[in-house]
Amino acid sequence: xxxxxxxxxxxxxxxxxxxxxxxxxxxxxxxxxxxxxxxxxxxxxxxxxxxxxxxxxxxxxxxxxxxxxxxxxxxxxxxxxxxxxxxxxxxxxxxxxxxxxxxxxxxxxxxxxxxxxxxxxxxxxxxxxxxxxxxxxxxxxxxxxxxxxxxxxxxxxxxxxxxxxxxxxxxxxxxxxxxxxxxxxxxxxxxxxxxxxxxxxxxxxxxxxxxxxxxxxxxxxxxxxxxxxxxxxxxxxxxxxxxxxxxxxxxxxxxxxxxxxxxxxxxxxxxxxxxxxxxxxxxxxxxxxxxxxxxxxxxxxxxxxxxxxxxxxxxxxxxxxxxxxxxxxxxxxxxxxxxxx
Amino acid sequence: xxxxxxxxxxxxxxxxxxxxxxxxxxxxxxxxxxxxxxxxxxxxxxxxxxxxxxxxxxxxxxxxxxxxxxxxxxxxxxxxxxxxxxxxxxxxxxxxxxxxxxxxxxxxxxxxxxxxxxxxxxxxxxxxxxxxxxxxxxxxxxxxxxxxxxxxxxxxxxxxxxxxxxxxxxxxxxxxxxxxxxxxxxxxxxxxxxxxxxxx
Numbered sequence: 156x157x158x159x160x161x162x163x164x165x166x167x168x169x170x171x172x173x174x175x176x177x178x179x180x181x182x183x184x185x186x187x188x189x190x191x192x193x194x195x196x197x198x199x200x201x202x203x204x205x206x207x208x209x210x211x212x213x214x215x216x217x218x219x220x221x222x223x224x225x226x227x228x229x230x231x232x233x234x235x236x237x238x239x240x241x242x243x244x245x246x247x248x249x250x251x252x253x254x255x256x257x258x259x260x261x262x263x264x265x266x267x268x269x270x271x272x273x274x275x276x277x278x279x280x281x282x283x284x285x286x287x288x289x290x291x292x293x294x295x296x297x298x299x300x301x302x303x304x305x306x307x308x309x310x311x312x313x314x315x316x317x318x319x320x321x322x323x324x325x326x327x328x329x330x331x332x333x334x335x336x337x338x339x340x341x342x343x344x345x346x347x348x349x350x351x352x353x354x355x356x357x358x359x360x361x362x363x364x365x366x367x368x369x370x371x372x373x374x375x376x377x378x379x380x381x382x383x384x385x386x387x388x389x390x391x392x393x394x395x396x397x398x399x400x401x402x403x404x405x406x407x408x409x410x411x412x413x414x415x416x417x418x419x420x421x422x423x424x425x426x427x428x429x430x431x432x433x434x435x436x437x438x439x440x441x442x443x444x445x446x447x448x449x450x451x452x453x454x455x456x457x458x459x460x461x462x463x464x465x466x467x468x469x470x471x472x473x474x475x476x477x478x479x480x481x482x483x484x485x486x487x488x489x490x491x492x493x494x495x496x
Numbered sequence: 497x498x499x500x501x502x503x504x505x506x507x508x509x510x511x512x513x514x515x516x517x518x519x520x521x522x523x524x525x526x527x528x529x530x531x532x533x534x535x536x537x538x539x540x541x542x543x544x545x546x547x548x549x550x551x552x553x554x555x556x557x558x559x560x561x562x563x564x565x566x567x568x569x570x571x572x573x574x575x576x577x578x579x580x581x582x583x584x585x586x587x588x589x590x591x592x593x594x595x596x597x598x599x600x601x602x603x604x605x606x607x608x609x610x611x612x613x614x615x616x617x618x619x620x621x622x623x624x625x626x627x628x629x630x631x632x633x634x635x636x637x638x639x640x641x642x643x644x645x646x647x648x649x650x651x652x653x654x655x656x657x658x659x660x661x662x663x664x665x666x667x668x669x670x671x672x673x674x675x676x677x678x679x680x681x682x683x684x685x686x687x688x689x690x691x692x693x694x695x696x
Contacts, residue, residue: 423535
């Protein structure tokens, strides 16, 4: 299939900025009180959790994007991987998914077929079922999934419940946003792009399953707000974090492309939002950009008790999951996040 | 001055366009690039910071920003007693509304203005911004003898702004030699937000 789709500012770079969003959300009315609603609007988690019985709660989440790559099949796979990720970030299992489709009626329908094929394959890999969907005739392509998963309510991972002295563990390498931007401008090498695609089509399923053997204090997936944005949410103004720059896993090519200024507005919006909260100590420009870079289908960030961290990371690595200890949760300081050499 | 219209271009396109144009340009040459959002302005500023280019911008309206970038003339460090680029800046705007300084004979007024601009340059403290309007814009355009002093100030971080409507009126828009073009909105904003306004 040689058909290419127009790739605008796609993937997580298309997200609205965190600053704009929190302003609007804070003005909305609160939900009715329902004691079974365990995680809802008031929390900044991506997924909502609703308790059915003492042992089972459902997680609902949805994500959809304009294309971030010009191959429709890969677009389908990446988008589905990203949508399923929210379930894993909460420690759940994916059960069912529904397609969300915006597609121009006049365009070759085979393109849509390829997108849906990519989505379907990814849902199957997650051991879940694609059970339907909804499509709209639109001027531009957008695709995503509405996903339902289950979790034991006693073991839900929240994204803002880290504890002092926790160790921060990150899976997957950073930099996919910058690499996709360089690719869009025709400047990314094939191998760098292929590596980024490999990362974006890897489910967070295995990392999540392994984590269940440990006491995880907080977990989030790294997406549109970039590594620093999601870490800042995790710290929740209650703690600060020290980040070890040399441990940050970066995809090959990402630094080079950042130095060539393949940078997006979304990355700059993330930077503006966190301006006063992050202190960089002798960090080069490229790494700063990567830390703000919106990630599509990024990895998981775990906050785990310091005594378990080494074993956890070894276990992840042995199972083929790219994982690194990248920092530590400390007492609240003037800055939320300090990135050090 | 090289001009790029990047209105409607999504990041990183304006930045890549500017980067490519600047790579072809020599020292002292200027690039004016139009973009339609402040985030693109900020991304251009990052480019300039990394590459050590001079950067300034003015907001034309909510959807139009003009960014002026120039490649710096690298000042060789001489045996001067202090590094002039590190002069402290006062949060002050100097407002120049005429090509003459003070009231009286025009010839004297012009000489005084020349002396005044030179003295700003030589002073131990610099203003953050110098704004030129009405016939003041003659000073920032080709007919002026004070260009060198103003370029020097601009290269060391003093913002030099000329009123666009005034340049238009005197037919000087194409002759602007230093600083960037601004509008009354930005001028009033600068005057209101600065600690001191000096009108000689």
